[in-house]
């Protein structure tokens with residue numbers, strides 16, 4: 001994947017909070033390797049104003065990388081539909097969100113699943129990180 | 135045909151859904167003898183679960199399909215040759231399988247952990263040690279007048295929670311139901327589907343501010359003016375405190391949103407103590423996997439710890455416990471050299487950077503379905519789907535035991551033994 005080409009795109013800092021989605025959970029029960037599971041998992045939900053700042057539209061692909069730069073995924077951006085929450089983004093719990101979670105737990109054994117610091121930038125035209133890319 | 139199906143349906147007993155730790159016990163199904171073709175009553179996730187996955191796992195060694203006995207002896211060999219094996223999972227296994235896994239962990243001197251290690255472990259620990267008052271879901275249905283969902287969104291995680299137990303039923307002492315007899319509060323960082331049902335009883339707080347909000351609430355319950363560092367009308371905190379104070383039977387359902395936001399359970403213990411000084415409150419953790427609480431209870435009964443233990447090989451009384459024996463730290467510190475994963479998918483559910491060590495060590499997976507972990511495993515052993523292909527017992531999120539029978543005629547299914555049977559056979563092969 002050509003991550004390099006997006007370095008110049010505007011980046012937006014977000015804290016990602018993971019959540020559960022019943023449609024995605026149900027599809028996971030059917031199988032983790034389906035297109036449908038990818039479609040419902042490889043998603044980031046952002047504040048509408050934040051999406052605008054990235055110069056992308058709902059449905060476009062964005063690059064999300066974590067603060068230590070050791071986890072990167074390309075996912076589809078969606079509007080959260082919630083009242084203004086600039087700086088906070090949401091991702092369903094999945095291998096895509098888990099690619100971004102820090103290994104360092106300060107020895108507690110509990111990863112920060114609901115508090116992931118990351119940068120988001122446009123990856124317009126790039127394809128979503130596939131299951132085999134993990 | 136349709137009419138005939140209906141007759142079958144009405145003559146069927148109710149079944150138990152193992153899709154989550156609510157263990158709904160009112161499920162009706164239609165089967166063709168081998169597979170469940172229709173599921174009634176269950177939620178979306180339950181239906182998918184009971185119908186079975188599209189990618190059932192096969193017995194394999196090094197990616198090659200083998201006879202299940204070959205896979206079982208290969209698994210035993212890995213465990214025999216390991217100096218420090220990890221046994222992880224079991225939240226989707228019956229009590230019987232969990233007890234077998236504890237025996238196996240003792241036999242091989244394993245680190246034993248489950249998903250509670252990075253989810254509801256702290257809440258359950260506080261309940262097991264009687265630091266927090268709990269109750270059953272039946273109590274909630276029959277008596278609860280104030281229900282609080284804190285950092286939880288059952289509309290997505292446990293879809294029948296509200297309709298079966300908490301908000302909508304007309305319970306013994308709550309005959310006027312949600313319209314008059316119950317108040318439902320949601321405290322969360324976002325207006326989740328559950329929060330929408332709470333209407334104006336939704337309290338939105340900023341990320342990571344739960345501990346501060348708890349202390350402000352305790353102040354309000356103590357008659358002091360509540361203060362928080364973020365923008366929040368103190369009048370609304372006082373209003374909330376007032377509802378909680380007046381509760382005859384209150385229950386707080388704790389979700390991962392709250393657990394992950396706290397360094398430890400102390401703020402929750404403080405709040406529960408205060409609430410029980412001025413009111414009558416209980417707490418139930420929103421456990422995900424259908425028998426995670428069972429695993430925690432079984433291990434606690436045996437060792438006094440609910441997760442994160444290491445047994446000394448062959449010495450059943452010698453057990454160590456601590457964060458260093460959590461799956462996350464065991465993998466981070468590379469202190470385990472083989473892994474037996476039962477009914478869970480750490481390559482999907484753990485941070486990628488943590489789970490990576492699993493790619494360097496021999497992994498055995500026992501699961502009904504293919505998972506990210508099974509696709510990288512050295513040995514895979516297919517097992518029966520609990521509640522459909524095998525029976526047993528499990529512990530619901532509130533601590534109640536639920537028994538279930540297999541739905542499918544298991545005599546036909548020799549290819550998929552239960553987790554318990556597989557573990558017993560691994561122990562024999564050792």
Ligand code: SF4
Nearest residue numbers: 151153154158177180
């Ligand atoms: S709420 Fe849980 S136990 Fe009940 S039907 Fe849904 S998945 Fe099954």
